[in-house]
Amino acid sequence: MLKLEISIDDTSGPWRWDGRRWTHGRSWIEPYIHPALEYLCTGDRFCIRERVAGCDGQQPADFLDVQIDAGRVRLTAGPQGVAPLYVTEQAGILHGSWDLLDLRPYIAPGKLLDREVARLLAFRVRYGHDTVFAGVHRISERSTAAYDRDGLTLHYPEPALHSRARQLRPDVDDAAVIDAYEQQLAQAVADHRYDPASSCVELSGGTDSANVAATLGALHPAQVSAGALIILGDAGRQQIRRRDAFIDLLQLGTDTQVTLDGRLPFCPGGRRGPYDDAYSEAKYILLARLADQGVRTVFTGIGGDEMVAVTSREWPRPPYGTELETKPWIGDRVVDGLKEAENNVAPAAVINEMTLSAQACAAPAFLRAGMWPVHPLADPRLITFGEWLPLEWRRHKRLHRERLERRGCHGELPHPPLVENFAxxxxxxxxxxxxxxxxxxxxxxxxxxxxxxxxxxxxxxxxxxxxxxxxxxxxxxxxxxxxxxxxxxxxx
Structure with missing residues (x-):
């Protein structure tokens, strides 16, 4: 949500706004300028946060707070983790950005953090302060970072509390469950500040994004556009057919597609970071086209899987990924690094750690394109709603599928015969x-x-x-x- 460069020698004295950033001495703090965000400075405290629609007294959906005292800088992140800040310090200066690649001049590429490299190469992704570069940290949700002449220290928050599945009251029927879901999702969307005419929904064809699209279409008929990456072969042709039907039934506006066959992973000219989307080459093309159309806000389906996930207590066998076989290209240093894979991991967050990781991966591409991402299915109220649902409503995403059927989406729309995935x-x-x-x-x-x-x-x-x-x-x-x-x- 912001970028900064603060010398420990510039922590006393007035800060001035120059129309783009606050400055003092050789130090600066630059918020991400977007209609969905607001930024304020009160003396030695700076805050950038998401705007909340209406005046109902709710807290901002996400924020980043910077407190500067004589000889000390304190950073505090909000609970959503939409666009986390990456920080490092060098020669008395704290450097930070929502784009890890901005820190390239201050990173020694030969100094890697073994446990994080091991997590990535073995697909044991964990969320927390670690990055693959030693000395470079992510300020994870609700975390704080303090910087003074003794260096940079980070602190995790207390674990967030979560709920368990409940039983429905005898007088609650299936329609009431869908009604409650629709109301919660509509509120999660409406709480954000956005202009439907410059908004887009990532409509892949999956049930998660389709449910977000259904809400946006109902709130703003034919105003919110759609966009997607199109996969290969027969599944891709099915995806196009299903998306066309969704766009019509859910009352969306114009559609923008990028076929992945023309911009495959690792094609010449693509850019790569350690946490970029696996299909970032095509994603940048899609976002560039949306930007040319004036899109400023993109709604995603991130968090939909986790919202209705079956917990480990409810699963009849260990969940996939707890015991992964060794791949033949995995080296000894990764095997050793995995012994520390659970070290320095964030405590239980308000939002599922897989959702937080997905948001962190998605954010830089959106922000570089001038867009703010919104993930309604990662709203804490919907997460609680999902936790309360009985198992039969979460298994096989029954909640998402039945809500689409209520909106007239039948047959292959909620139940595609071919699996549509990126493998x-x-x-x-x-x-x-x-x-x-x-x-x-x-x-x-x-x-x-x-x-x-x-x-x-x-x-x-x-x-x-x-x-x-x-x-x-x-x-x-x-x-x-x-x-x-x-x-x-x-x-x-």
Whole structure:
């Protein structure tokens, strides 16, 4: 939500607003300027926060607070984690940005945090202060960071409290459950400040984004536009057909599509960061087209899976991912790093950690394009609503599907016969473009191989399979190896 550069020598004295940022001495604080946000300065306190529609006294959905005292800077993040701040300190100066790549001049790419690298390469993603770069930190939800002459310290909040599933009262029927969901989702959307004429919904064709689209269409018929990345093959043709039907039935406006076949992962000219969207090459094209159409706010379906997730207590077997098999390209340093994978992890958050991670990955691309992302299904009230729902309403996303059926979406709309996911897209991207970069890693060297994070022999075997179009089940996860290697090369 902001960028900053504060020298510890500039923590006393008046700050001045120059129309873009507050400045004092050689220090500055720059808020992200957007109609959905407001920023204020009261003496030595600076705050940027989401606006709340109406005057009902509710707290802002998210915020970042900067308190400056003589010789000390204190940063406090809000509970939503929409666009987290990344910080590092060097030579008495605190550097921070919502875009990790802005910190490139202050990052030593050879100094990696083993446990975070291990999490990424082994797909054991955890949310917290850690980044892949030693000394660079994410200020996670409700966290605080303090900077003084002794250095930078971060503190986690107390764990958030959560609820358990409840039983419906005997007088509550299915229609009442759907009514309650519609009311909660409509309120979660309406609480945000946005102009429907310059708003878009990411309508992939899944039930999560379709439910957000249904609410926006009901509130603003034919005003909110739609956008999506289109996957490959028969599933992509089904996706186009289903999206056309959703757009008509849910009363959306114009539609913008980018076909992934023309902008596959790792295609030449793409950019990569360690936490970027796996399909960022195509995503940047989509966002650029939306920006040309004047879109300033994008609604997503992020959080929909977690809102109705079955908990580990309710699952009949251990959830997928608790015991992952070792992939042949995983090096010894990753195996050792996984022993510390649970260290320095954030406590229970208001929002599910997978949702927070997804929001953090999504935000930079939106903000670079001049847009603010809104994730209604990650609203704390909807999270509580989902936690209270009986298991039968959460299993197989029954809540999301039945709400769409009530809106006239039947047949393949809530129940597509073909699975629409991005796995074939990633496989094709690795086959068409990834092999060339694997050849560079194996032929010219890689910091991941040299550092012991990636085993060259296992990587070579995977490279040969992919080059021949023969994929094992987990081979698509090689994209993280390539993404991280490309990141380290760009930082070097």
């Amino acid at each position: 074939p897209v990633m496989r094709e991207g690795l086959h068409r473009h990834g092999v060339a970069h694997l050849d560079i890693m194996l032929g010219e060297g890689s910091p991941l191989i040299d550092g012991g994070y990636v085993a060259a022999d296992g990587l070579a075997d995977a490279r040969d399979r992919i080059a021949c179009g023969r994929f094992l089940e987990r081979d698509a996860e090689l994209y993280m190896v390539l993404a991280l290697d490309l990141t380290l090369r760009s930082f070097s």
